[in-house]
Amino acid sequence: MPIRVAIADDEAPARGRLKTLLAKMGDIEIIGEASDGDAAVNLCANPQLDILFLDIRMPEWSGLDVAAWLQERGDERPFIIIVSAYDQHALEAFELEVLDYLTKPIRPARLEKALNRARARLNPIPSSPVDFKMGLPYKERTILVAVESIHWVQYENGVLAVQTADQRLFIPWNLKQFEEKLQGHGKFIKISRQTIVNLDSLKAIDPMLSGTSILEMKDGTRLEASRSATTRLKTLF
Structure with a gap:
């Protein structure tokens, strides 16, 4: 089953670059885009959405605002991966329980690592010997x-x-x-x-x-x- 993702970034070229990287990952399906925080919140209404890539600085709601809203709601998904040109917000982002924090320009190996973390969380955990x-x-x-x-x-x-x-x-x-x-x-x-x-x-x-x-x-x-x-x-x- 593909991992369904959406991208929220106010810069169309940035969304395009991330889409190009994700297209090379094989098991990724992009099911939505947003150019501001309000639209990003609307994307979260889709129960099939697994991962939301969020830019920090967007009109209306910032990426951190959206992450805080999701944390308050208590939903397990979508998982949030922050994508930002700035690294000074990383601590605040992880306090909001984001899955990962990527800095621009995104390196393919770093993106793959973030997606592997998501894959581990999305796949059902197998049963194990009862004596553990x-x-x-x-x-x-x-x-x-x-x-x-x-x-x-x-x-x-x-x-x-x-x-x-x-x-x-x-x-x-x-x-x-x-x-x-x-x-x-x-x-x-x-x-x-x-x-x-x-x-x-x-x-x-x-x-x-x-x-x-x-x-x-x-x-x-x-x-x-x-x-x-x-x-x-x-x-x-």
């Missing part, structure tokens, strides 16, 4: 937890809640640290910018009129999935 255990820092100890026993994790106020089959642990991690520790083990999916669930612990999916959904987990917890995550779940079940 993850070490979780808890108080002054390291607790070994079988990955298949983890129902869901949720990041809030600087703490990661990890719900297992028999306990809930609060650890000083963020979601990125949890994903890195997973190392591809288990069948997990990110349903929002704050929450990851184990598909084997999912009991029911209740669709909402807004296009989001409420997931009922086997432990009874109800968690909200973003529109993009809901769309992906429909393809898995």
